[in-house]
Amino acid sequence: MTTEFEAAADIARPLRNPTQSRARATFAKILDAAVHILSTEGLSSFNTNRIAGEAGVNVATLYSYFANKESLLAYLATRFEDKRAASIEHRAEQLGTHSNWEQWFIDSIDAMVDFRLREPGGLAVRQALMAMPHLNEIDRESTRRATEAKIPGLLQIAPHLSESTARTISHIYTLSVTAVLDEAFQKSPHDEQMVEQLKIMTLAFLRNHLTPA
Incomplete structure (x- = not known):
């Protein structure tokens, strides 16, 4: 039986992958044009003719890929969410052995801010994704990966926790950071005060659970 994520992933799979340098360049132009339109004009202007025109390619070329x-x-959402999850998974490897777990979480929030800055079209892609319910599983899969990645480290920091509780803590942290950064990046430059308040609330929440009574 096909899962919701597998169904969404199947939709995201290109009809063919570019192999030669010229084809890769054309493919990149299509992706860049699509992100630019989402970022500047929104989902209402997101159509294949408009994207092909922005990319400077024939619409038939676009249809050869999508x-x-x-x-x-x-595809754009899967690419962004996979990068987001992979970044968190990489950092989570050091959580349990970090000399200061509070600093790890602060640094992780800063890392997610830096990630958003490096992916300026990411918020627009996420907003478009969330407007299409049958594709929301792409976001949920990324959240699952980020949640699961932090569980081993949390259990090392706080051995008194059950795995179920560690999973809940990790899930709440992941959802909170994602939601607040989505809001903070609604404007440019992003709302740094909101990010700083996120750090304060995060530490208050985590101390309550990770520090034995």
Whole structure:
């Protein structure tokens, strides 16, 4: 039986992958044009003719890679969310052995801010993704990966926790950081005060659970 994520991932799969340098350049132009339109004009202007025109390619070329605009959006979302989850997974490897777990979480929030700055179209892609419920599983899968990655480290920091409780703590932290950064990046430059308050609330929440009574 196909899961919701597998169904969304199938939609996101390009019809063909570019192999030669010229094809890769064309593919990149299509992706850049799609992100630019989402960022500057929104989902209402996101259509294959508009994207092809922005990319400077024939619409038939676009269709050789993506069946429709939904497939292109799913690809962009999968690419962004996979990068987001991979970044968290990499950092989570050091959580349990870090000399100061509080600093690890502060640094992790800063790392997620830096990630958003390096991916300026990410918020627009996320907003478009969330507007299409049948593709939301792409976001949920990324959240699951980020949640699971931190569980071993949390259990090393606080052996008194059950795995279930560690998972809940990690899930709440992941959801909170994602939601607050989505809001903070609604404007440019992003809302640094909101990020700083996120750090304060995060530490208050975590101390309550990770520090034995």
